[in-house]
Amino acid sequence: MNGFLKTKAVLVTGGAGFIGSHTVVELLQENETVVVIDNLSNAASDANNLPPAISRIKSIVTSSQAKNLHFIKGGYGDKSMLDKVFKKYNIQAVIHFGGFKAVGESKQLPLMYYRNNVAETLNLIKAMNEHNVKNMIFSSSATVYSEGPPEDLPLVEESPLGNCTCPYASTKLFIENILRDVTMSDDGWKVMALRYFNPVGAHKSGKIGEDPKGIPNNLMPYIAQVAVGRRKHLNVFGNDYPTIDGTGVRDYVHVVDVAKGHTAALHALDAMKSGFRAYNLGSGRGTSVLEMVQIFSEVSGVEIKTQIKERRPGDVAIFYCDPARAWNELGWKTEKTVHDMCADLWTFQQNNPNGYVSAEYNGKT
Numbered sequence: 001m002n003g004f005l006k007t008k009a010v011l012v013t014g015g016a017g018f019i020g021s022h023t024v025v026e027l028l029q030e031n032e033t034v035v036v037i038d039n040l041s042n043a044a045s046d047a048n049n050l051p052p053a054i055s056r057i058k059s060i061v062t063s064s065q066a067k068n069l070h071f072i073k074g075g076y077g078d079k080s081m082l083d084k085v086f087k088k089y090n091i092q093a094v095i096h097f098g099g100f101k102a103v104g105e106s107k108q109l110p111l112m113y114y115r116n117n118v119a120e121t122l123n124l125i126k127a128m129n130e131h132n133v134k135n136m137i138f139s140s141s142a143t144v145y146s147e148g149p150p151e152d153l154p155l156v157e158e159s160p161l162g163n164c165t166c167p168y169a170s171t172k173l174f175i176e177n178i179l180r181d182v183t184m185s186d187d188g189w190k191v192m193a194l195r196y197f198n199p200v201g202a203h204k205s206g207k208i209g210e211d212p213k214g215i216p217n218n219l220m221p222y223i224a225q226v227a228v229g230r231r232k233h234l235n236v237f238g239n240d241y242p243t244i245d246g247t248g249v250r251d252y253v254h255v256v257d258v259a260k261g262h263t264a265a266l267h268a269l270d271a272m273k274s275g276f277r278a279y280n281l282g283s284g285r286g287t288s289v290l291e292m293v294q295i296f297s298e299v300s301g302v303e304i305k306t307q308i309k310e311r312r313p314g315d316v317a318i319f320y321c322d323p324a325r326a327w328n329e330l331g332w333k334t335e336k337t338v339h340d341m342c343a344d345l346w347t348f349q350q351n352n353p354n355g356y357v358s359a360e361y362n363g364k365t
């Protein structure tokens, strides 16, 4: 990499991932210059030697906006690569999506999660410090909240943290605490931790969306794969919870709304006092599994077969937030409905019945 690009830029780690790619689209459409680093641990590269998500992002935005997207293959913890990036681009802030995120896998491979998610983030913070880039928007998670009894709902940012149910969630809380401590040690730092509730859906173009490797752990990709014929039926994990219909209730939020939460946070950085601040990114409303199945069936015109199974260990009955702080301080709230989430997810799944990100990509969609 030679020459220094004076234009102010945003560094996005993990920008080829589900929420990262949708955020990169929003940033480009706001005429930001975006530098994405991604080690492609979750993706192959396509004919342009780019991860498919990056090529598809370029096809969604205008050609002039696509010119503002720079992709570098590498790990966000690779100090020498980061030094080159900070020397080449005028990075004003880092949006840090990078990290492994499979709840079940984290229980089997905790050390891989702690090394990749936590230790590599320490290298990222070190490189930022050395290059005097001290603005970070961190991709955190509602899983950092300890699961208290129902009277503690809705969850606010001051709700109790900890008692994480898996190493994945623990890594998110560790990184939040590390970032909080960094801001306490140096008042040049500003950090916003965005705690996502249940991001679902896809870009309305149907070109990018959630495309998990193997059998989906999460509800919505699984329902979509049943609808498109890749799975026989949905296993409903428990219908004996104290909820409207006995099935689990969650706070689903459209991935494009989540992406806009990041651009809202970026705009708010300048006005932010130095320090650490967490924000819930959720709708503030709960939807049950069977309600979601019903809505998806209506939207897709496909009957979603279900089988009631035992509760999944670690699941709670009801989990949703109060997103008022994000509205009061970032001017952000959800705009899209559960119907929009299902409609956009259905478009994406129909366009990509076999997925598009996984290593088998090779041009299949």
Ligand code: WQD
Pocket (backbone or CB within 6 Å): 101, 103, 140, 141, 142, 143, 196, 197, 198, 199, 217, 218, 219, 220, 222, 234, 235, 236, 237, 238, 247, 248, 249, 250, 289, 312, 315
């Ligand atoms: C939702 C509801 C299940 C699958 C996850 C993780 C984590 C986080 C947010 C980032 C629950 C039920 C699910 C299925 C089912 N992401 N379900 N059959 O567990 O709320 O949280 O999402 O931080 O990935 O914490 O999401 O989609 O797995 O489950 O009945 O095949 O759907 O019991 O009630 P969850 P989920």
